[in-house]
Amino acid sequence: MKPHDETLLLDTPFAAGVRRACQLQDWGHWKGYATPNAYEDVEQEYFALRNAAGVFDLSPMTKYRIGGPDAGAFLNRLLTRDVGKIGPGRVGYCVWCDDAGMVLDDGTLFHLSEGDYRLCAQERCLDWLHWSALGFDVDIQDETAAVAALAVQGPTSCAALRALGLDGMQDLKPFALRSFAFDGGELLASRTGFTGDLGYELWTAPDHAQALWDALFKAGRDYLIRPIGMAALDLARIEAGFIQAGEDFVPADQVLRPGRGRSPFELGLDWLVDFGKGPFTGRSALLRERQRGSRFRFVKLDVQGDKPAADSFILNKSGKVVGHVTSAAWCPSAKRNLALASLQMPWGRPDDALYAEIYYSRELHWTRLKARCKVIEGPLWDPPRRRQTPAPDF
Amino acid sequence: MMKQYDAIVIGAGHNGLCNAAYLAKAGLDVLVLERNPHIGGASVSRELYPGWTYSNCSYVCSLLRPEISRDLELPKHGLQVVPYHGGVTFTQDGDYFGNYPDEERQLREMARHSPRDASAHQRFEVDVMKQTRLIRQFLLKTPPDPTSFKPRELKGLLELAAAFTELGEEGLLDTLRFWTLSIGDFLDEYFETDVIKAHMSGSGIIGTALGVYSPGTAYVLLHHYMGEVDGSVGAWGFARGGMGAVANALASSFLAHGGEILCAADVRRIIVEKGRAVGVALANGDEHRAGIVVSNLDPKRTFLQCFDAGDLPAEVRTRAKNFKIRGSSGKLNIALDGLPTFPALPKHSPLVLADMHFSDSLARLERAYDDWKAGTWSQDPYLDMLIPSTVDPTMAPPGKHMMTVFVQYCPPTLASGPWTPEARAAFGQTVIDQIAQYSPDFKSLILDCEVRTPKELEDEVGLTEGNIFQGELTFDQLLFNRPFPGYAQYRGPLPGLYLCGSGTHPGGGVMAAPGANAAREILRDLRRPNTVPPGYPND
Numbered sequence: 029m030k031p032h033d034e035t036l037l038l039d040t041p042f043a044a045g046v047r048r049a050c051q052l053q054d055w056g057h058w059k060g061y062a063t064p065n066a067y068e069d070v071e072q073e074y075f076a077l078r079n080a081a082g083v084f085d086l087s088p089m090t091k092y093r094i095g096g097p098d099a100g101a102f103l104n105r106l107l108t109r110d111v112g113k114i115g116p117g118r119v120g121y122c123v124w125c126d127d128a129g130m131v132l133d134d135g136t137l138f139h140l141s142e143g144d145y146r147l148c149a150q151e152r153c154l155d156w157l158h159w160s161a162l163g164f165d166v167d168i169q170d171e172t173a174a175v176a177a178l179a180v181q182g183p184t185s186c187a188a189l190r191a192l193g194l195d196g197m198q199d200l201k202p203f204a205l206r207s208f209a210f211d212g213g214e215l216l217a218s219r220t221g222f223t224g225d226l227g228y229e230l231w232t233a234p235d236h237a238q239a240l241w242d243a244l245f246k247a248g249r250d251y252l253i254r255p256i257g258m259a260a261l262d263l264a265r266i267e268a269g270f271i272q273a274g275e276d277f278v279p280a281d282q283v284l285r286p287g288r289g290r291s292p293f294e295l296g297l298d299w300l301v302d303f304g305k306g307p308f309t310g311r312s313a314l315l316r317e318r319q320r321g322s323r324f325r326f327v328k329l330d331v332q333g334d335k336p337a338a339d340s341f342i343l344n345k346s347g348k349v350v351g352h353v354t355s356a357a358w359c360p361s362a363k364r365n366l367a368l369a370s371l372q373m374p375w376g377r378p379d380d381a382l383y384a385e386i387y388y389s390r391e392l393h394w395t396r397l398k399a400r401c402k403v404i405e406g407p408l409w410d411p412p413r414r415r416q417t418p419a420p421d422f
Numbered sequence: 423m424m425k426q427y428d429a430i431v432i433g434a435g436h437n438g439l440c441n442a443a444y445l446a447k448a449g450l451d452v453l454v455l456e457r458n459p460h461i462g463g464a465s466v467s468r469e470l471y472p473g474w475t476y477s478n479c480s481y482v483c484s485l486l487r488p489e490i491s492r493d494l495e496l497p498k499h500g501l502q503v504v505p506y507h508g509g510v511t512f513t514q515d516g517d518y519f520g521n522y523p524d525e526e527r528q529l530r531e532m533a534r535h536s537p538r539d540a541s542a543h544q545r546f547e548v549d550v551m552k553q554t555r556l557i558r559q560f561l562l563k564t565p566p567d568p569t570s571f572k573p574r575e576l577k578g579l580l581e582l583a584a585a586f587t588e589l590g591e592e593g594l595l596d597t598l599r600f601w602t603l604s605i606g607d608f609l610d611e612y613f614e615t616d617v618i619k620a621h622m623s624g625s626g627i628i629g630t631a632l633g634v635y636s637p638g639t640a641y642v643l644l645h646h647y648m649g650e651v652d653g654s655v656g657a658w659g660f661a662r663g664g665m666g667a668v669a670n671a672l673a674s675s676f677l678a679h680g681g682e683i684l685c686a687a688d689v690r691r692i693i694v695e696k697g698r699a700v701g702v703a704l705a706n707g708d709e710h711r712a713g714i715v716v717s718n719l720d721p722k723r724t725f726l727q728c729f730d731a732g733d734l735p736a737e738v739r740t741r742a743k744n745f746k747i748r749g750s751s752g753k754l755n756i757a758l759d760g761l762p763t764f765p766a767l768p769k770h771s772p773l774v775l776a777d778m779h780f781s782d783s784l785a786r787l788e789r790a791y792d793d794w795k796a797g798t799w800s801q802d803p804y805l806d807m808l809i810p811s812t813v814d815p816t817m818a819p820p821g822k823h824m825m826t827v828f829v830q831y832c833p834p835t836l837a838s839g840p841w842t843p844e845a846r847a848a849f850g851q852t853v854i855d856q857i858a859q860y861s862p863d864f865k866s867l868i869l870d871c872e873v874r875t876p877k878e879l880e881d882e883v884g885l886t887e888g889n890i891f892q893g894e895l896t897f898d899q900l901l902f903n904r905p906f907p908g909y910a911q912y913r914g915p916l917p918g919l920y921l922c923g924s925g926t927h928p929g930g931g932v933m934a935a936p937g938a939n940a941a942r943e944i945l946r947d948l949r950r951p952n953t954v955p956p957g958y959p960n961d
Contacts, residue, residue: 284552
């Protein structure tokens with residue numbers, strides 16, 4: 029009999045530091061954990077990410093440890109990309125689909141050491157992993173609570189981590205992993221993140237969490253480091269054009285109404301689908317889609333004016349609804365009014381005339397706006413430091 | 423000269439009253455006749471012990487159609503439904519499974535038993551909700567006649583076909599499986615933990631003379647998931663003041679539309695003249711006449727007990743005879759001197775506000791059914807136990823509590839012969855002993871206990887064999903087969919005769935939908951404007 033737990037909302041391993049820093053008491057929930065929406069000031073937190081370094085407690089993120097003789101083969105069957113190309117010490121962004129080719133979730137696969145993997149996901153999928161593993165000799169464990177994690181993101185993130193004592197951090201390549209000794213234990217660092225900028229993620233056992241928090245903020249003080257909440261992170265990820273499960277698509281296993289799921293192609297993730305690698309879940313359906321065409325196109329839109337187009341319908345020239353916005357924000361660094369949108373095919377071609385129907389209020393006076401939208405090709409926020417190795421100091 | 427009514431409704435249960443209210447709303451002169459001195463049928467609350475209100479049949483509310491509640495202004499007539507959340511199944515080793523209302527806490531509690539089950543629960547909920555969405559759109563509709571080529575029937579069949587087509591090929595196949603699968607087999611496809619499966623399976627057998635591994639019980643689970651409280655699909659609530667509040671509000675609405683209710687009026691016979699139902703004869707010799715007669719009684723009772731044999735086609739009597747309406751459940755209503763404690767639960771656990779159960783494996787539930795098949799009550803029964811007074815302050819004096827215990831399985835007659843007061847007491851004791859195993863102070867708190875077997879349900883409420891749904895909710899008795907083929911559109915075999923009870927589509931559970939659907943068909947036949955609202959869109 030395992031002990032009862034009547035706690036309504038859990039604390040992460042960093043709770044002591046997080047609670048001390050969260051002066052606004054603006055708490056949200058993330059997978060059952062108390063998580064700050066903002067610590068002090070969303071704007072300053074966002075600019076820490078783009079101008080200095082922001083620290084985000086991502087411990088609640090769902091994490092699965094996958095090992096065993098067939099781990100690589102199993103993951104190659106599960107994920108749409110070629111897992112064989114993610115060598116030990118490397119990380120890969122990936123999606124996985126159901127048999128209808130609809131995306132269940134996106135996440136990152138950490139190849140910790142030969143045949144030993146960590147899959148980080150937005151949604152819980154233990155049930156799906158187990159069913160998919162039928163016939164494979166693999167061991168799958170939910171290690172969400174066993175791993176404490178911080179994202180350290182922004183131009184001074186590398187310098188701050190070096191000040192923390194992580195020597196040689198500047199040589200870590202994007203999507204690479206490296207292990208450091210810390211606090212008498214192990215600290216794993218990966219050059220990954222959800223902000224589209226230079227940044228790292230740190231992984232350790234919960235026992236070392238408090239020491240890590242304290243040491244990081246001490247070492248990072250001169251590099252203008254500060255904790256950031258969900259609101260600032262969301263703004264940064266929209267600016268970077270990153271999609272989020274539950275916001276920009278509905279995970280296929282949560283879809284009630286037929287046709288509401290999205291394929292990787294319909295989310296602009298074509299580059300993650302590798303038909304050449306052999307069988308994977310959803311392959312036949314995706315091949316069919318490739319031949320017959322997709323139903324939707326996922327686009328980044330530059331929306332005229334400065335009113336965020338959250339939840340807006342997207343109209344064509346004749347006023348017909350051709351899609352809707354899934355995420356939107358005024359992007360303070362890119363200086364664009366960005367909307368991520370799901371459009372019916374064939375809309376979303378570079379020269380399509382599209383309009384966002386925006387409602388906004390000024391002193392309870394509501395205005396309806398038809399704002400012209402332009403399809404953005406390529407990333408909107410992509411500073412060179414994101415890819416530079418050695419990483420710059422700021 | 424005897425008064426001639428436009429319509430007589432036999433039985434003041436919630437469906438009879440709902441039907442009558444819609445007929446009265448259309449301007450008809452309607453008389454409702456009730457055998458008991460009180461109204462309500464199985465949606466009734468009575469003060470059988472001074473200071474305590476017993477909802478002595480139905481005890482929780484979810485399926486009552488919100489369209490009807492709003493349209494007949496039931497809140498104005500005194501109905502308030504307060505949601506309750508969660509549930510708990512105690513295990514024999516002193517542990518429990520708590521079904522917490524908070525999603526994350528529930529997930530953690532499931533993961534305490536099995537991390538995999540916690541993850542599978544989402545798939546389970548989505549799959550059940552898909553089926554729920556399919557059936558919900560037909561609750562306030564008359565089932566189409568699949569043998570007819572009339573435009574109206576074809577339209578209905580097309581709607582049905584469209585709903586199924588919307589599911590897609592795979593969804594359609596899933597639905598066919600779901601409607602015929604056992605709840606045990608269904609749950610086995612999701613969960614690995616005994617207690618979680620046992621907890622989830624209860625909704626699949628309640629009110630049904632089938633075991634957890636009997637085909638068709640997965641649908642019964644759906645029947646308990648398709649209701650709502652304030653748009654929260656699948657939620658359940660307490661009617662403030664007990665389930666009698668539902669019937670009382672419907673009666674008040676009916677009276678406000680000019681209707682008339684006569685209690686202690688025991689209908690013995692539906693009078694047939696020139697092949698048409700023209701009125702009723704009471705046990706006391708009185709007769710009442712009307713243009714139409716609507717029966718809120720179950721199909722078996724209506725066709726086999728309320729007619730002279732020669733008045734009905736032989737086919738109808740045969741079908742009624744073969745109609746499956748087996749009693750499977752009993753009920754204990756208990757006045758308590760205080761709140762019983764459950765040592766397995768942490769202090770102040772919210773789970774005492776929830777539905778409580780003591781069957782921790784499907785194997786135990788299946789054995790409980792075996793007893794019923796052998797003609798006795800389950801020696802280790804399945805209980806659905808609630809303490810409404812933890813939420814509703816009107817049910818018991820302050821600090822005291824009222825407990826409602828639904829008990830399955832309990833046969834309509836015993837292998838040894840008819841029910842006796844001694845057998846009934848022994849049945850009650852079996853239930854009390856089971857609860858006391860998990861709550862040591864429970865027995866000492868009992869001030870009064872009303873024990874009801876299917877016999878009491880039949881004798882007092884009139885439900886044949888004490889079946890709470892007026893007929894089992896199996897695929898062969900659903901949609902256009904409810905109560906039986908050819909009579910699923912609320913019209914009886916004679917002109918002027920209609921059925922409006924839970925024995926018709928969409929079945930039991932205090933939905934009031936059969937009553938409303940029947941009213942729509944009656945008004946159509948009478949060429950009166952329809953007063954029954956359409957269902958909310960299923961978007």
